[in-house]
Amino acid sequence: MEKVKNLIIGFGKGGKTLAKTLAAKGEEVVVVERSDQMYGGTCINIACLPSKRLIIESTKGTEFSHAVAGKNEMTAFLRDKNYHMLADEDSVTVLDGEARFVSDHVVEVTKADGQKVQFEGERIFINTGAEPVVLPIKGLKESKNVLDSTKAMDETKLPKELVILGAGYIGLEFAGMFARYGSKVTVLDLHTDFIPREDTDVSELVFKDMTKAGVNFELGVNVKEVKDVSDHVEVVYEKEGVEVTLKADKILAATGRKPRTAKLGLENTAIKVDERGAIVVDDQLHTTVPNVWALGDVKGGLQFTYISLDDFRIIKDELFGTGKRRVSDRVVVPYSVFIEPPLSKVGLNEKEAKAKGIEYRLFKLPVAAIPKARVLQETQGIFKILVAKDSDAILGATIYAAESHELINLLALAMKAELPYTLLRDQIYTHPTMSEALNDVLK
CATH class of the missing domain: 3.50.50.60 (FAD/NAD(P)-binding domain)
Known part of the structure; x- marks a missing residue:
């Protein structure tokens, strides 16, 4: 020894x-x-x-x-x-x-x-x-056509039809990515609520944009079996009492x-x-x-x-x-989901503030109103920033927009330093940038 x-x-x-x-x-x-x-x-x-x-x-x-x-x-x-x-x-x-x-x-x-x-x-x-967590679905562990997030990135041949198990953040990132490469993507998830951690208006926007980009979602389903059949794989699931069989080239298990x-x-x-x-x-x-x-x-x-x-x-x-x-x-921790556009959050959103009984002021701006978004030709999304009702403290921010993964760090820094929202509102930003939207959203 x-x-x-x-x-x-x-x-x-x-x-x-x-x-x-x-x-x-x-x-x-x-x-x-x-x-x-x-x-x-x-x-x-x-x-x-x-x-x-x-x-x-x-x-x-x-x-x-x-x-x-x-x-x-x-x-x-x-x-x-x-x-x-x-x-x-x-x-x-x-x-x-x-x-x-x-x-x-x-x-x-x-x-x-x-x-x-x-x-x-x-x-x-x-x-x-x-x-990776492997769910106890019949045939899932044994199938030769099941990928986890690691194996999915090592595939050299693009799946023509891909089924993703799980509509969590990892599943969404892969769904958007494979759809842009040209796969026909279907996402199956047990829950009926789509990204329930986020505010409803934000989750509805993400759902709409991803659907428009070609991702098909089947929510509230119970996946019962996975079967390898010659040159493809079949996923059997039940939705509202009806059993459905879905054919695919590969299955990506993104279940945590x-x-x-x-x-x-x-x-x-x-x-x-x-x-x-x-x-x-x-x-x-x-x-x-x-x-x-x-x-x-x-x-x-x-x-x-x-x-x-x-x-x-x-x-x-x-x-x-x-x-x-x-x-x-560690009370101020931002995160980003790299869908298109990225979804980023720090601190509280409306749903969480209401659940905690915290009163707030909401500052909200559609991304389509931002000049840089027009330059990028990426006008989908929204800015949402919560400020305390009785002070200028920033409670949280959700940014579903191009370059949000960079912007959210600015909001997190301001929160960590306990800076008033007015400092971000009145800051002189370079132009055209996404960060200058803070001048407008925080009016």
Whole structure:
């Protein structure tokens, strides 16, 4: 057994950034990654960056196989860069293998050749991410024509007919993308409400625009079976008591992700997990075992790479700073859904404010009224900003518009700094830009 100062399980955003920081402090670090195709983590290899690359290429009219080839070239470059960022450090060892806890501070790593090596970690950081949820639908797991979000981005032949299971944000991103490449896309979802987290007027606009773009939605359906039939796959679902069989080339299961903890051997430790398998942590990301932390998707909660990065900041502050940073400090967190146009949100929307009994002023503007939107020829969408009724504090914003993924960070910064909405209203912006719409929407 080898004793090590810092053992990091998983090469994701939080883990790799922590490893680099520890190495800069001259500390010994062992980073265990189960696959040499995952150096750098989920985001750069199978999620954020490759999916957004394909989405952007779809808006340019790039042929699908060429877009996939370009995506693969990009991820290979980033994967190699991330590997050398750590492996070239004198105090860092990158080890390929499957990690499994033997006891609270002892981890056994099984390499690809079957060789096993054990490490006793003075500090252990779990950063294993998340994995797709497979719903218990008859035939789904066995079908050779079912893709998850990772496999969908590695297809070299565009599916002529694609069925997507799940109308969540990931499902919507892929639906819009494949429709623009030329697939006939049908999205099936159990729920009758479309993106229910959003305000009704926003969700109705998104539904209308995606339908116009060629995406067919079947909501309130119960998928009963998936069957491979010679050169295609069939999906059997029930809607309002009527059974329907839908033929497709491929099925994309976009039904969520769960923390990747099943093979970690946590049953051999005192590390607690919740009912979804997420590692339980406190406000500084400590697990229920001393000197063992969890960061990123594996601890549950928001599954964003920037949350994993902020997890790193909390741990770094504890180890080398004031120790004041907390998970509970994270009250202003924006998100973007990369449909066309992007949908972005931070803070409260109307639906949430009403549910909390918070009184507000609503500032609203159709995107068609924005000059830059006319220049871009992307006039669909809406700006909605909530301001407190009895003060100038910004409560939240929803922007369904071109470049909203950039704009939302401006709103989030203003909220974090507790700036009055009037500052954004009266700011001098460059022209023509989407940000100058804040002059008009906040009048």
